[in-house]
Each structure stands twice: as structure tokens, then as C-alpha cells.
Amino acid sequence: MKYVVVVLGLLIASCSQKQVEKTRPNIIFMMSDDHAYQAISAYSDKLIQTPNIDRIAKEGMLFTNASVTNSICAPSRAVILTGKHSHLNGKIDNLSKFDTTNVTFPQLLQKAGYQTAMFGKLHFGNNPKGFDEFKILPGQGSYYNPKFITQKGDTIINGYVTDITTDLALDWLEHRRVPEKPFLLMYLHKAPHRAWYPDEKHYKEFTKKTFPLPATLFDDYEGRVAAKTAEMNILNHMLLSYDNKIEEDVLKRLKVKGGARSEVNRMTPEQRSSWDSVYGAINEDFEKRYPTMDDKQLMEWKYQRYLQDYLGTIASVDENVGRLMTYLDDHKLSDNTVIIYTSDQGFYLGEHGWFDKRFMYDESFKTPLLIKWPHKITPGTSEDEMVQNLDFAQTFLEMAGVTAPKDMQGKSLVPLLTGKKEQWDRDAVYYHYYEYPSEHAVKRHYGIATKEYKIIHFYHDVNEWELYDRNKDPQELNNVFNDPKYAPIVIKMKQKLKEVREKYKDSEALDNHYIQLYKD
Ligand code: SGN
Ligand code: CA
Secondary structure (H helix, E strand, C coil): CHHHHHHHHHHHHHHHHHHHHHHCCEEEEEEECCCCHHHCCCCCCCCCCCHHHHHHHHCCEEECCEECCCCCHHHHHHHHHHCCCHHHHCCCCCCCCCCCCCCCHHHHHHHCCCEEEEEEECCCCCCCCCCCEEEEECCCCCCECCEEEECCEEEECCCEHHHHHHHHHHHHHHHCCCCCCCEEEEEECCCCCCCCCCCHHHHHHHCCCCCCCCCCCCCCCCCCHHHHHCCCEHHHHCCCCCCCCCCHHHHHHHCCCCCCCHHHHHCCHHHHHHHHHHHHHHHHHHHHHHHHCCHHHHHHHHHHHHHHHHHHHHHHHHHHHHHHHHHHHHCCCHHHEEEEEEECCCCCCCHHHECCCCCCCHHHHECCEEEECCCCCCCCEEECCCEEHHHHHHHHHHHCCCCCCCCCCCCCCHHHHCCCHHHCCCCCEEEEECCCCCCCCCCCEEEEECCCEEEEEECCCCCEEEEEECCCCCCCCCCCCCCHHHHHHHHHHHHHHHHHHHHCCCCHHHHHHHHHHHHC
16 A cells, blocks of 8 residues: 555656646747848848748747847857846957856756757857757858767768758757657758858749849948948958859959859868859850940949859748758647747848948847747747847846846846836946947947937047937938037937946946957
8 A cells, every 4th residue: 555655656756747847848949140221021021032930920929129239140149148238258259268167048048958969050169058959160161061069079061051050959959859748949051151152943043033132232321430340241351252152263263353163162062063053144244244244233243143142041941940840840849849930130231232241220220039939938929029039148147947047138138028017117228339440440339329329439450439319310321420410419328328338337447458358
């Protein structure tokens, strides 16, 4: 009898434990690299259809005012993992190594019983902590036949990076997932990072397309000192070889500065011959047309070439997001899995004549954010509150019932996700970019955005202020900082900026510290 009671007791205990596990959701964090919200049809269908990514918003929430705190790759990832601004987590730019003494949310989830895995691009210079399994790309990684860093050493996997990243995630879900545990899966795409190499199916499709020109493609940067000196203009700084895939021989004949197209050298003979069959014709056509092109025509030609390849890589991302979601459906995992889709920052798709990111102007400051959380989020909702990548760590910890460390600086999004908007009181977000002097020559700057205004201070080798009226001038073409009509707003915004810097523990002393570090 005693024996029966003990066995029964154990059975009840293990059943209730399994039930407890089911109450904590699985979390899939999907992030692409440089994916502009302009290139997700849930935001705008002018450029591309992304039905699978859109499904996350259809069944969940679309954030229309999500931003990053520092619009560049590795710093954004460090903010996401630590829930702390760059000036406190120390990863201010892409060049320095991530300080692994930082506590990250995956470590905390792992400690709380989550099974954790990461696949794809991290870009930290060191391996992630807090993961049961990881297979990550070294640095930026490659599109074709990429190398991966694994816990068992480096390996080259033949194929296309976006498909492979998904294969790795599916293989882990299928063969190594522990069903009794909730899981955290970080599924991180390299695409659509420069230099934009689509797979065969999508370059065949996208090189035939023509896209509408953005209204600010020929921006003259009047009134904006740092915009004028930046080196990311499609006409002047995008490379015909590396970016637009014009062969060196063709450029030599046209007497235009050349450059390497290193990714083609990674291709197998079959991949290369298929590539050349499509891009060879583009080269022939360009060689004929180039001698008669003026600057406007060349700008428009480069813009079209840019978008064809950039969007082609996104079509693969969308299809692969679909593959992963179908797996979840087929294995009855969708119902208890939170899916987040975002990018490490936004990107310019010709707005202001640019490619790349880094600035606090909207296209690179804002980032896509779509979240699906069955039974919690009302499907098909849209949210315009100012949320940031800084908030993700605390959000995931709250979803998992884990108390966040006190020194994390974001705010859990759970109230916004679950219809308790009255608990949300943020009225400004903070931004600080550091990587200068560097590629693309975007000067150091910090600022705040409210729903109505944005104030930015460019410092280091300049001392320039900018103010934008976000409602009247959404394209951010008119810097009204010196307009007397806005003098009272300038006073208010400067005061608010000071308060926000103090709140987040940023300071001139830290600005100088990071300038000094950069020199050393
Ligand atoms: C590379 C790119 C840049 C890009 C940075 C940072 N140049 O250096 O255009 O701004 O990455 O991107 S490239 O010649 O190597 O393509 S980030 O997403 O990693 O921050
Ligand atoms: Ca990036």
C-alpha cells in the first residue's frame, strides 16, 4: 500500500511538472540583418510581398514605431541580449569584442529550465553564452556555401545560407529538442546584408523587376551637415562591381574603377554558371548603355540593380520563415510558441539617396517588429507605441516568468501585447551611434525621439544639432533646429534629452571615454 501511494505521488508530481512546463511558452526569435520595414508587405506592399512574415502580424501584433538604440549590427545584438544600452554593455561598435561578463537573457532562460539554441549570424567576435547548441556564421558570413562555427569546430555547408540556417533550426527541433522543456530558438539570418546575393530562383525572378523610385532619391542634404558628408549615396558610393555585380573586365573597358566580387568565387561551377547566365546579360546590357548615361540615369540604374538583389535575398527569408512556421503547425507547436520577427536595424532603400543605416533618421532608426503570441495577443492588432530592441530581454523574461535583473534598462512589452496599454507610459526613446571614423563616414550622434519630434546632436569632430517635426516632415528633410518658430520646442527637447541621458546613465564623460578607447 505504502509503495502504491509513493508511486502515485511520484506520478502526480511528474504530471503536474509537465503541465507547468506547458504554461511557459516556447520563444522563437527570428531576426534578419538589415531588413528594412519598407520591404515587408505587412508595412508596405510597394516593393515586395512577404506573406509568411506578414502571417506573424495577421495572427499577432504589428509594431509601427519600433526602433533600435544604435543602428548597427553587433551593437544592436548586444542591446537585445543584455537589455542595456551600448554605453553600459560596452559593445558600442562592430569592431570591439562583446564583453562576455555581461548577463544575457538566454543565460537566464537556460538557468530557468529553457532549452536554448542559436543558428545563423551573431557577429560578436566570440561565441554566445547560455546556449545548449549553436551553429553561427563567422563575422558577416557568406551567402554561398557558408562556413559555420559549431561547438565541434568549423564546417563548410554547401548550399544557400538562408536555406541552411533554416535546415539547422529544423534539424535541432526535429532531433534534439527536449519535449518536456520549453525552448528558446534564436534564428538569425545573414540576409539581406550587403553585398546582396540572392539564390538562383530569386535572382531569376527579381532581376526582371522594376521598382518605384523613392521621393527622396535625389536628396541634396540641405541643412544637414552629417548627411552631406556621409558616404552611403547610391550614385557616389555604391560600387558597380561589388554591389551591382558588374564584372571587372567590363569596368576596365568602360574605364570605371573596379573592385572584387568575392562571393562569386565561393560558388560551385554549377552555381557559377547559373549565376553568369543571368548576370552576364545584365553586364552586356550595362556595357552598351553606360557610355550614354547621365548621373540621373546611372543613379536610377544602380537603384534598380540594388533593389533587385536586396529584395531577392528577402524572398528567400520569407519562404524560409514559412518553412519554419509550417513545421511548428505540423508538430502542434504553434499554439504554445511566441514568434518574434525583427531586424538588427532598419535600412535605406534609396531614401535620401542612400543604402546602409547608422543614422537616427527613421528608415534606419526604426526596425520591423511583428509578434505572435497565441491566446495572449488579439490577432491582427497594430501598436504605435515607441518600443525598442532594448525592451526584448525583459519581454522574454516576463513571458517565461523569470524576474529580470534590476540593471536592465528596457521595459517589458507584455502589457502592450496583452491589452494593458494603460500600464505603458514611455514618452521618449534614446539613441546613440558611435562607429566613427569608419566605413560610410556617419558621424557620432545621440538624440531622443518623441512621437512628435526628434532632436539629434552630432559631436566628436562637429557640433551640430538637428530638430525634426515628425508629423509635418516625416521624410526628415527640414532641419528646424534654427527656425525661431521652433525655439520653445528646442528648449523642451534639449531638457528632455538631458533627463533621458541621466536616466539611462549616459554622459559626456562616457562619450569622451569611448572616443579615447577608439583612438587606443
Ligand atoms: C560591412 C559593409 C558595410 C556595412 C557594415 C556593417 N561593407 O562592413 O556596408 O555598413 O558591414 O554592417 S562590405 O563592403 O563589407 O559589404 S552590419 O550590419 O554588420 O552592421
Ligand atoms: Ca545589420
